[in-house]
Amino acid sequence: xxxxxxxxxxxxxxxxxxxxxxxxxxxxxxxxxxxxxxxxxxxxxxxxxxxxxxxxxxxxxxxxxxxxxxxxxxxxxxxxxxxxxxxxxxxxxxxxxxxxxxxxxxxxxxxxxxxxxxxxxxxxxxxxxxxxxxxxxxxxxxxxxxxxxxxxxxxxxxxxxxxxxxxxxxxxx
Numbered sequence: 487x488x489x490x491x492x493x494x495x496x497x498x499x500x501x502x503x504x505x506x507x508x509x510x511x512x513x514x515x516x517x518x519x520x521x522x523x524x525x526x527x528x529x530x531x532x533x534x535x536x537x538x539x540x541x542x543x544x545x546x547x548x549x550x551x552x553x554x555x556x557x558x559x560x561x562x563x564x565x566x567x568x569x570x571x572x573x574x575x576x577x578x579x580x581x582x583x584x585x586x587x588x589x590x591x592x593x594x595x596x597x598x599x600x601x602x603x604x605x606x607x608x609x610x611x612x613x614x615x616x617x618x619x620x621x622x623x624x625x626x627x628x629x630x631x632x633x634x635x636x637x638x639x640x641x642x643x644x645x646x647x648x649x650x651x652x653x654x655x656x657x658x659x
């Protein structure tokens with residue numbers, strides 16, 4: 487079957503992978519990276535997999551212990567130099583797809599949650615950063631691990647509005 491996308495060669499696929507990874511602020515799941523690279527219909531799964539493996543072998547991309555991928559300094563240098571060779575339409579589409587993923591990664595890195603079992607429940611630790619420093623930190627006692635996990639999930643989903651409500655309540659006169 488013919489590929490109708492703009493990306494066909496191994497070098498173009500590698501440049502696209504580096505292009506996308508350069509725009510992500512944290513290591514990315516393999517499935518997410520694959521979805522972002524599929525912005526061009528000329529890329530097949532097996533070609534993509536081989537190119538990614540080769541980029542890892544050559545030190546352009548690192549694979550973390552969790553199986554996520556991130557670009558190395560070598561990958562940044564080489565990708566920056568070569569990315570203008572990608573067709574503009576592919577770069578624009580890749581940037582459009584990558585931007586919300588990058589924003590979600592940035593937000594996720596600013597919200598920290600954990601819990602620690604105690605004899606009579608769990609201590610849940612929640613914190614929110616603004617990228618410069620911690621702006622909210624609290625410890626809450628939960629009945630059990632299930633409630634602690636629920637609290638963590640709700641805080642992660644609503645951290646900014648929780649922060650706003652805490653400030654509102656504490657600022658009332």
